[in-house]
Amino acid sequence: MKKLSARRRHPLAALVVLLLALACTGGLYAVFAPADKAKADETAQSLTIEEGKKLYSVGCASCHGTGGQGSSDGPSLVGVGAAAVDFQVGTGRMPAQQPGAQVPRKKVIYSQAEIDQLAAYIASLGAGPSVPTEEQYGPEGADIAKGGDLFRNNCAQCHNFTGKGGALTHGKYAPSLEGVDPKHIYEAMQTGPQNMPSFPDTTLSEKNKKDIIAYLDAVNGDDSESPGGLELGGLGPVSEGLFGWIFGLGGLIAVAVWVAARTAKAKKS
Helix, strand or coil: CHHHHHHHCCCCHHHHHHHHHHHHHHHHHHHHHHHHHHHHHHHHHHHHHHHHHHHHHHHCHHHHCCCCCCECCECCCCCCHHHHHHHHHHCCCCCCCCCCCCCCCCCCCCCHHHHHHHHHHHHHHCCCCCCCCHHHHCCCCCCHHHHHHHHHHHCHHHHCCCCCCEECCCCCEECCCCCCCHHHHHHHHHHCCCCCCCCCCCCCCHHHHHHHHHHHHHHHCCCCCCCCCCCHHHCCHHHHHHHHHHHHHHHHHHHHHHHHHHHHHHHHC
16 A cells, blocks of 8 residues: 555656546547447438438429439439539529420529538439539649640530530520539539530540630630630631621722722822
């Protein structure tokens, strides 16, 4: 007992006890905390999916079916992924006001939190593209020149070479990409909404998509300017060349006729 009392009075006794207490606390936290956190995350995700299901039942089930299986009024949503929901609902295209050749972009009626809930529910029905992160579609590290080449080879046939949009067949059209959120452009390439083909990572890599988005921001952003002056809607060199021939050459001919008429009149007088 005397030895134990002596050890208790030792100057380092308090430090040793403190270190043992910290070690025990850390060990218990390492054992129990991760499981609790994982369980909490799982519970939160389940609640998000449940709320998304409620929103789906009210705003989407009448066309896409009660379980997302689709119907004569809307396609199946099984396997489209969260990215498709974030794009369609986040741009106001869904819910659709009325059937037609193409569903236009309109005012968004859901909050971002509600869109996330809907996306979580649809993602739970089957695996599909997830919502991209800012790192995936942000301009950092992008190659604008490469993006221009990729856009002209894969997208300009419909959207024209600066993304101003264009007409398609049977009342369909390729919308303008000016002012579109980069996240939604990335999601559109992932999912291929409506008349657009999809460009998965096996076709256009994540870096390729980033480059294309950077190019569109360069030609349509707030600081973009046309180095050649009036761009005529970005319709391309053929139409702009035709404009130059008709109005430019036409103006030169008019001036030449005027000069010839003035010269002839001066000779007569």
